[in-house]
Amino acid sequence: MIWFILRRSGAALIVLFLASVLIFLGIRALPGDPAVAMAGEEASPELVAAIRQEYGLDRPLPVQYASYVSETLQGNLGRSTQDKLPVGEILADRLPVTLELSFLAMLVAITIGVLAGIVAAVRRGRFADYVATGFGLVGLSIPHFWLGLLGILLFSVNLHWLPASGFVPFTEDPAGNLQRMVLPALVLGTGFAAVLMRQTRSAMLGALSADYVRTARSKGLPESKVVGVHALRNSLTTVVTVLGLQLGALISGAVVTEQIFVIPGFGKLTVDAVLTRNYPVIQAVVLVTVVGYVLVNLLVDIAYAYLNPRIRLSGGSHG
Structure with a gap:
């Protein structure tokens, strides 16, 4: 029974890894520039660039993914772009x-x-x-x-x-x-x-x-x-x-x-x-x-x- 649980747990970890990759790429495949969406259509290029740098959107995708996994494993899910509250607190409330x-x-x-x-x-x-x-x-x-x-x-x-x-x-x-x-x-x-x-x-x-x-x-x-x-x-x-x-x-x-x-x-x-x-x-x-x-x-x-x-x-x- 123990070996069965270990095998199923290993398979679950593989699924979670693949899911994290799909989630990361899927969010970034959404149409439109997320920095522009956060700043607003009328925002200045400087503000858009600052938001892109703040959220790490100006870095290569592999670097963004590594940072995303590292922060997630530490329990840091980022901050909401609407009210700047930690996403972890929002999820814990909802x-x-x-x-x-x-x-x-x-x-x-x-x-x-x-x-x-x-x-x-x-x-x-x-x-x-x-x-x-x-x-x-x-x-x-x-x-x-x-x-x-x-x-x-x-x-x-x-x-x-x-x-x-x-x-x-x-x-x-x-x-x-x-x-x-x-x-x-x-x-x-x-x-x-x-x-x-x-x-x-x-x-x-x-x-x-x-x-x-x-x-x-x-x-x-x-x-x-x-x-x-x-x-x-x-x-x-x-x-x-x-x-x-x-x-x-x-x-x-x-x-x-x-x-x-x-x-x-x-x-x-x-x-x-x-x-x-x-x-x-x-x-x-x-x-x-x-x-x-x-x-x-x-x-x-x-x-x-x-x-x-x-x-x-x-x-x-x-x-």
């Missing part, structure tokens, strides 16, 4: 908001999706299966922005149950924080719940028809134990894999959701940085996102190997 939203959305997705998938598999061909399958189809078809607007119209405007937008830190007002995060979490988690439901149902159907399940039933074990222990445990590998692969979709969905509900998180920060061409913030946001994605997939590989010992013995992965 990232917990998105992590909370993502955690609540994933909690919604796991609770609804896994339970619905189990029920659909156990009740295959019955009314509960059709309801769960219909929910999955609807959840996959409805865009986040439309569902968010519909949720605001129903729960905020008509019923007055939940706030329409805004954010309150959990440390300041736990009740107010949860009130404002419930609706965005439901909106963001519904689509992922649909994906989990379909994958859980498919994995459970395969497990319920396996020989070891038939053997367990022939021994007279209760159906709850057969489903909850034997079938579900062997289906969790699929669920864990889907959770890891859905991280990218969760981040992109958070961008839209945070814009709709005016949540000052990572997604809104990304949109604002792109609109203002705030290159240091864009670069840092993409880098942190990639690091998070790689780390989550590494944890998924480890969890997958733990649940399926054949993976770590063969040295493979879930793909």
